[in-house]
Amino acid sequence: MAGRQSYSIVEYYAEHEGYRCGYCKKSNTNFSHGMWAHSLTVHDYQSLIDRGWRRSGCYCYKPMMNQTCCPQYTIKCEALDFKISKSQKKILKRMTKFLKNELTKDNVRGTDEDQQDNIDISNEEALNYSKHLKRAQKDESQINILSVDDKVDERLSVNLVKTETQKNPTSVSNSSQAQLTTANSKNSLHVRNEIVNVVPCKKAKLLRIERKKNKLLAQGKSQSEIESIMRDKKQQNCIRTVEELFEEVYTGLKKLELRLVRTAPMSSEYRKTSKESYELYKKYQNTIHGVPPEKLTEQHYMRFLVKSPLQQWIPDNGPSHGYGSFHEQYWLDNELVAVGVIDILPSCISSVYFFYDPTYSQLSLGTFSSLREIYLTRQLNKVASNLEYYYMGYYIHSCQKMRYKARMQPSKLLCPETYVWCNIEPCLAKLNNEKYCRLNDEINAIDENGVVDINEVLILYKNIAMPYEKYKTLRKTCHTTQEERREVEEYAKFIGMPCARRMLLYRYSRE
Structure with missing residues (x-):
């Protein structure tokens, strides 16, 4: 299809009937806006998630925050300033012990605080996906960009390399690339044995301290010297970075590999492992969420966690x-034990989903994957x-199962009215009083990108990309109803005018 890879093409669904909530389980109190993405540039999807949208496969949805029973606030962690907590350190240490064959029954048990539950993509969103799938597939066969109206040609011919250069003017040095290669090469870990089922008579931490003190005594250190050494060691532990903590994880003996494989377009690396990935997904869903095996079809899995509307983009300076x-993919001794589904976008890594082998639940793999x-x-x-956020x-x-996200510090929540990011601490205080609220304290602030100029909205109609202003003249009289105009205005408001001016809204021909 001519030029399709340069554009984002979407269908917007104006109906907003209530459906079952996957969080509070009420039958018809969950409301969201829906959109099918036939294709999305990574820049456009970055803009969409910064306005509260999220994708499940090719279906994008945005909760109707002031109506839905359980308002869903977009959350991001400022990864460069991330401060790891004591409980999160324990998870990394637990993995280190497991890989060194030092994990015992005393420290094998996780806590409620370190368990990640991936319930963002609920069965209810799956129903919405299925409802629109047939129509989207039918429309996809008809979508073809044969020409672009002169008025929008310049807008659609976006030079993505230029866009990235504007956002990220610093050139990438060879040494930086080498640093990344070196860091990724340390993803091979080695461990031979299973968990040792030995119950110590004291807490593991106390035993380690005792062993350390005895070792220092044997070296002839005085009591005051030992106390000084232990104090310095404790201070060192407090200020260790995420990188340093992962370095320790990488000192195990059992082979653990992390492989980043592309799924859109589907890479040969993914194809080789697709069967193992699907079987792991089935095991996770059946054991953790109790989904019957007959409902866990490979087609369902592919639609949600493999198929993606995001277009591949590989610039020179990324x-x-x-x-x-x-x-x-997390491979332990050549066995696939976990998979993190992620989107890598211009400003962030966006976590889509995570599933794992329940056999390794004691390792808190959900939170480990977040770290x-x-x-x-x-x-x-x-x-x-420019890639700074998680x-x-x-x-x-x-x-309660979402609370682990608030402990990824420092984090921000997206204000549902002005679409600015707000520090999470004052937001949580507000949410203790009201489940839905405006998070931005600036009284006069408005959503400037939500001020719609409908004539500027881009439409794909009869295989021609054009502004709404031209579209309405082509459709004429009875075909461009007030209802359709309201629908296009609503679409533009919720995706924001910057996106509405460059994304193509597909309108099918009724003639």
Whole structure:
């Protein structure tokens, strides 16, 4: 199809009937706006998630925040300034112990605080996806850009390399690329044995301290010298970076590999492992979420976690693997044990989903993966300085299983009215009182990108890309109804005018 790879093409769904909530389980109290993405540039999707949208496969949805029963606030962590907590350190240490064959029953058990539950993509969104799939597939066969109206040709001919240069003017040095390559090469870990089922008589931490003190005594150190050494060691532990903590993880003996494989377009690396990935997904869904095996079809899995509308983009001054949709695979002794589904975008890594082998639940792999993805964001920042954030999807204050996201500090929530990012601490205080609220304290602030000029909205009609102003003259009288005009205005308001001026809204011909 001529030129399609340069454009974002979407269909907007104006109906907003209530459906079952996957969080509070009420039958018809969940409301969202829906949109099918036939294709999306990574820049456009970055803009969409910065306005509260999120994708499940090719279906994009935006919660109707002031109507839905469980408002979902977009949350991001400022990865470059990430401060790891004590409980998060324990998770990395637990993995280190496992890989060194030092994990015991006393420290094998996780806590409620370190368990990640991937419920952003709920079964209810899956129903919406299925409802629109048939229509989207039918329309896809008809979508073809044969020509572009002169008025919008310049707008659509976006030089993405120029765009990235504007956002990220610093050139990437060879040494930075080497740093990233070196960091990625350390993803091979080695461990031979299973967990040792030995119960110590004391807490593991106390035992380690005792062993350390005895060792120092044997070296002839005095009591005051030992106390000084232990004090310095404690201070060192407090200020260790994420990178340093992962370095320790990488000192194990068992082989653990992390492989980043592209899924859109589907790479040969993914194709080789697609069966293992699907089987792992089935095991996770059946064991953790109780989904019957007959509902876990490979087609369903592919639609949600493999197929993506994001177009591959590999600029000269970005990550070597480029931007787009990926699976980060966790291989332990050549066995696939976990998969992180992520989108790598111009400003962030966006976590889409995570699933793992329940056999390894004691390792808190969900939170471990979040820490790993923050680490990856920090590594990619070395070659793409605009890539600074880790997006964790939605935060729902009333949902206990979401609380782990608020502990990824420092984090910000997106104001649902002005679309500015607000520090999470004052936001949480507000959400303690009201489940929906405006987070931006600036009384006079408005959503400037939500002020719609409908004539500027881009339309794809009869295979021609054109502004709405021309579209309405082609459709004439009865065909361009007030209802359709309201629908296009609503679409432009919710995606924002910058996107509405460059994304193509597909309108099918009724003639």
